[in-house]
Amino acid sequence: MGHPKSPATALAAVAVTASLAVAALAPDAAASESALPTRVVTAEGPVQGAATGAVRTFQGIPYAAPPTGERRWKKPQPVRPWSATLDARAPRSACAQPTDQPIAIKGGGSEDCLYLNVTTPVRRSARPRPVIVWIHGGSFAYGDGASYGAAKLAAARQGAVVVTVNYRLGVFGFLSAPGLRAPANLGLLDQQAALRWVARNAGAFGGDPDNVTLMGQSGGGYSVCAQLVSPGARGLFHKAIVQSAGCVGPDGSFTRAQAEEQGKAVAEAAGCDDPGAVGSCLRGMSTADLVAASGSGHDGYRPVVDGEVVPEAPAEAIAAGRFARVPVLHGSTRDEMSGLAGLDELMTGRPLTAEGYAEKVADRFGADAAAVLAEYPVERYPAPGAALSAVLTDAEWSTAALDTQRALARYTPVYAYEFAEVSAPYFRDVPRPASFSLGTGHMIDLAYVFENELFEPLDAAQQELSETVVGYWSRFASTGCVDGPGLPAWQRFTNDGEYVQRLASGNVGGTDFAAGHHYAFWKGLASS
Numbered sequence: 001m002g003h004p005k006s007p008a009t010a011l012a013a014v015a016v017t018a019s020l021a022v023a024a025l026a027p028d029a030a031a032s033e034s035a036l037p038t039r040v041v042t043a044e045g046p047v048q049g050a051a052t053g054a055v056r057t058f059q060g061i062p063y064a065a066p067p068t069g070e071r072r073w074k075k076p077q078p079v080r081p082w083s084a085t086l087d088a089r090a091p092r093s094a095c096a097q098p099t100d101q102p103i104a105i106k107g108g109g110s111e112d113c114l115y116l117n118v119t120t121p122v123r124r125s126a127r128p129r130p131v132i133v134w135i136h137g138g139s140f141a142y143g144d145g146a147s148y149g150a151a152k153l154a155a156a157r158q159g160a161v162v163v164t165v166n167y168r169l170g171v172f173g174f175l176s177a178p179g180l181r182a183p184a185n186l187g188l189l190d191q192q193a194a195l196r197w198v199a200r201n202a203g204a205f206g207g208d209p210d211n212v213t214l215m216g217q218s219g220g221g222y223s224v225c226a227q228l229v230s231p232g233a234r235g236l237f238h239k240a241i242v243q244s245a246g247c248v249g250p251d252g253s254f255t256r257a258q259a260e261e262q263g264k265a266v267a268e269a270a271g272c273d274d275p276g277a278v279g280s281c282l283r284g285m286s287t288a289d290l291v292a293a294s295g296s297g298h299d300g301y302r303p304v305v306d307g308e309v310v311p312e313a314p315a316e317a318i319a320a321g322r323f324a325r326v327p328v329l330h331g332s333t334r335d336e337m338s339g340l341a342g343l344d345e346l347m348t349g350r351p352l353t354a355e356g357y358a359e360k361v362a363d364r365f366g367a368d369a370a371a372v373l374a375e376y377p378v379e380r381y382p383a384p385g386a387a388l389s390a391v392l393t394d395a396e397w398s399t400a401a402l403d404t405q406r407a408l409a410r411y412t413p414v415y416a417y418e419f420a421e422v423s424a425p426y427f428r429d430v431p432r433p434a435s436f437s438l439g440t441g442h443m444i445d446l447a448y449v450f451e452n453e454l455f456e457p458l459d460a461a462q463q464e465l466s467e468t469v470v471g472y473w474s475r476f477a478s479t480g481c482v483d484g485p486g487l488p489a490w491q492r493f494t495n496d497g498e499y500v501q502r503l504a505s506g507n508v509g510g511t512d513f514a515a516g517h518h519y520a521f522w523k524g525l526a527s528s
Contacts, residue, residue: 006135036121047061049088054117055149056120056122057089059117059207061118062115064076064197065078066114067111068263072111072172073172091115094109094112096109097109097142097143097169097170098141113166116164116165117146117150119150129158129207129208130158130159131198132161132212132215134163134216135215136164136220137443138266139218139219139299140169140223143169144166146164149450150164150451157484158478158479158484160201161205163198166182167187170294172186174186174259174303175266175380176260176262178275182279183306183309185303187223188309192236199210199212211478214236214239215242220254221243222252222302222427225242229310229311236326237326239326239477240326241328242329242479243329246403247314247330248314248406251314253302253304254302256306259302270282271293271476279428327414328415329414330397330414331501333418333420333445334440335389335440336392336441336442338393338443341385341386342385344356352383352435353384354452371525372391375518380456384435385435389439394519395522398517400526402498402513413480414494415481416498416501417490418511418513420439420503424438424447461506462505472484491510
C-alpha cells in the first residue's frame with residue numbers, strides 16, 4: 001500500500017503480477033530424503049505444493065469460507081474441511097478491487113478471495129522454524145499476497161515459514177455505511193483469521209506457532225499497528241515488523257464518524273440513498289457495481305476505531321502503553337515521497353522550477369511555508385524536485401517514524417532502521433525524472449526482501465545489501481534481535497540512545513535520523 005496520500009504508491013504497483021516463478025512449479029520428484037514433502041496435511045485437509053531450489057511453495061490455501069452471498073459483510077467464517085488433496089501449486093484470486101489505479105491487481109479480483117500462500121525451506125530442520133506472516137499494502141483497497149514471492153526470505157540464514165495473506169479490501173473489507181449493520185474492520189478480522197490458521201497449521205509446514213512475526217509495509221504496516229492494539233489479535237503473534245507506516249502520529253485509522261461519512265458517499269454513489277433500505281440495497285448489488293460505486297485512490301478506506309476490533313486509535317493506545325508489548329522492528333525509507341515529487345516532471349516533461357517548488361510548499365503548508373522554505377532552501381539540493389521530496393518525506397513520514405519508535409521503546413524492545421540507498425532499483429518500465437535521483441522511495445525497500453516482478457533486478461551491490469537485510473529480518477523473526485554472525489552490528493533503539501540503522505549498499509551502520517530529517521524543526525512547527 002501507499003501512504004494515505006501517496007501517488008508514489010500507485011506507481012509502485014504498475015508491474016505487479018499475480019504469480020511468480022516460484023508459484024506453480026511441479027513437485028521435485030528427485031528430491032533427496034532430507035527434503036520435506038510437497039504434500040502436507042493441514043487441519044482442514046491435505047494440500048499439494050511444489051518444490052524448486054531451496055524452497056517449497058503452497059499457494060491458494062483457503063483460510064476462511066468465501067465471504068460471498070449471505071457471508072458478504074460478515075465476519076470470516078470457518079472453511080469447510082476437505083478430504084481430497086487440494087492443488088496448491090498456483091495462487092487463487094485476489095480480493096475484489098478497482099482497476100483504475102496502477103496499483104490494482106490485473107482483472108480486479110473476486111469476493112471469493114480469502115486465501116494464503118506458504119513458502120518454506122525445502123530442507124528439514126532439527127527444530128521448528130520461525131513463522132513470518134506478511135500483510136501486503138495497497139491503501140486498504142488494492143493488492144494481494146501472491147505477488148510477493150518469499151523464497152529469499154524463507155531460505156535466509158535462519159530459515160522461516162513465510163505466509164502471505166489476502167484480506168478483504170475497500171468496500172468489502174472496510175465499509176462502515178449507516179444502515180448496513182455490518183461489522184467494521186472486516187479486513188482486519190480476516191487478518192486475524194489468517195493468524196488463527198497459522199496457529200493451527202504452522203507445525204504441519206515445519207513452523208513454530210509460538211514464534212510468529214506479523215510483518216507489513218505501508219497499508220500492511222498500518223494493519224500491524226492496528227493489530228498491536230486489537231484484543232482479537234492478542235497472543236496470535238509474538239513480534240512485529242512495520243515498514244513505512246507510523247503507528248504514532250498519522251496512524252492510518254479513521255474515527256467511526258469519518259468512516260460513516262465515507263460509507264454514506266459510497267451508498268449514495270450506488271443509488272442506495274433510502275435510509276431505511278441501505279443495507280438491503282447494497283447487499284443486492286453485484287461485485288462489479290459495488291466496486292464501481294466504491295471510489296478509488298488512497299484516501300477512502302482505513303481501519304476504523306470501532307471500540308471492538310480497534311478499541312482506540314493506535315496512536316493513542318501505543319503512546320499510553322496499551323498494546324501487545326512484543327519486540328518491534330520499525331523503519332522507513334529515506335526518500336518516501338520522491339515518486340510524488342518527481343510526478344510533475346514525468347507528466348509535463350519539464351523539471352520542477354524553484355518557483356514551482358515554492359508554490360507547492362505554499363499550497364501544502366500555508367502560513368508555515370516561509371519557515372519550511374527557510375529550513376529547506378532550494379539551493380541546498382541538486383534540484384527543486386529533490387528539495388520537495390525532502391520536505392514531503394520529512395513532514396509526512398520521517399517525523400511519524402521517530403515518534404513511533406520513541407513511543408514503542410518506552411514499553412518494548414525496538415530496532416529502528418532507515419533504508420537509504422542513494423541509487424536503488426525502480427519499478428520496471430516506469431520512467432524516472434531526469435533532474436534528480438529518486439533514492440529509495442516508498443515501497444522500493446521491498447525489492448530487497450521479496451521476489452516481485454514489479455521491480456528492476458538488483459545489481460551485485462544491491463544483491464549484497466538484500467542478503468544483509470533478509471539476514472536481519474530473519475534473525476529478528478527467529479530471536480527478537482537483529483544481530484547475528486556475519487551481520488554488521490545493530491544496536492537497539494532506546495529512549496536514552498536513539499540508534500537508527502542505515503541500510504545502504506556498502507554503508508550499513510548508525511545514522512543520525514533526527515538530524516537528517518529535520519525532526520526538531522517539524523516538532524517545533526507542530527507545537528507553534
